Amino acid sequence: MEKRDALYAGKAKSVYRTDDPQRLILHFRDDTSAFDGERVESLARKGMVNNKFNAFIMGKLEAAGIPTHFDGLVSETECVVKKLEMIPVECVVRNLAAGGLVKRLGIEEGRELTPPTFELFLKNDAQHDPMINESLAETFGWASREQLARMKTLTFQVNDVLKQLFLDGGMLLVDYKLEFGMFNGEIVLGDEFSPDGCRLWDAKTREKMDKDRFRQGLGGVIEAYEEVGRRIGIEFD
Numbered sequence: 172m173e174k175r176d177a178l179y180a181g182k183a184k185s186v187y188r189t190d191d192p193q194r195l196i197l198h199f200r201d202d203t204s205a206f207d208g209e210r211v212e213s214l215a216r217k218g219m220v221n222n223k224f225n226a227f228i229m230g231k232l233e234a235a236g237i238p239t240h241f242d243g244l245v246s247e248t249e250c251v252v253k254k255l256e257m258i259p260v261e262c263v264v265r266n267l268a269a270g271g272l273v274k275r276l277g278i279e280e281g282r283e284l285t286p287p288t289f290e291l292f293l294k295n296d297a298q299h300d301p302m303i304n305e306s307l308a309e310t311f312g313w314a315s316r317e318q319l320a321r322m323k324t325l326t327f328q329v330n331d332v333l334k335q336l337f338l339d340g341g342m343l344l345v346d347y348k349l350e351f352g353m354f355n356g357e358i359v360l361g362d363e364f365s366p367d368g369c370r371l372w373d374a375k376t377r378e379k380m381d382k383d384r385f386r387q388g389l390g391g392v393i394e395a396y397e398e399v400g401r402r403i404g405i406e407f408d
């Protein structure tokens with residue numbers, strides 16, 4: 172596979188075309204951003220850690236029958252993925268109250284959410300990724316009713332797989348965000364799964380082990396990501 176020109180540079184990843192029109196290369200950079208890109212820092216090893224983390228999780232999800240865009244690692248910080256036609260909607264599941272939910276509804280942080288909640292957000296930087304619902308998504312053509320139903324089913328399947336995986340490593344999967352796209356007429360999980368896009372707490376101490384360490388200036392960000400990885404069986408050189 173030959174890497175070609177850059178297609179798009181996001182806040183933490185860059186996307187490249189390849190000689191195969193159906194495949195892209197994702198490059199995980201060390202850049203870390205928060206608060207709508209207001210705060211950006213480079214954290215050593217982050218690209219490598221998130222690339223390996225994502226590869227491991229995508230493998231677990233594929234093994235559980237969830238279709239993903241992941242094809243394989245190509246370097247320490249890069250992987251090959253299927254080129255999806257992305258659906259501009261973010262799917263968020265929450266098992267415990269934190270972050271946006273706490274802020275928006277005044278719910279106490281850490282409260283167990285039974286059943287887990289499911290929220291939709293529009294991917295739109297200019298509008299700061301506003302919360303939407305299925306009616307709005309359908310009316311404005313962001314996603315069809317069928318796509319929304321499938322995304323919801325897959326997002327909860329991911330919860331079943333990953334909640335247990337992290338619990339086995341002594342961690343609580345508090346919440347996470349997924350993005351999907353279309354490939355050959357099928358809904359496929361895209362983007363990435365790493366501690367940048369989920370919340371993970373130590374099950375005993377409830378210590379934060381995810382990007383909230385960066386957002387809240389707690390330090391030890393990449394050390395925490397590596398610890399999460401080690402606890403679920405990932406080896407970082």
Ligand code: C5P
Pocket residue numbers: 261263269270271272300346347348367368369370382
């Ligand atoms: O901020 P909020 O509490 O709504 O985020 C819910 C989950 O989705 C968190 O794990 C957060 O890291 C993730 N998220 C994300 N990218 C966004 C918005 C939320 O990864 N643009």
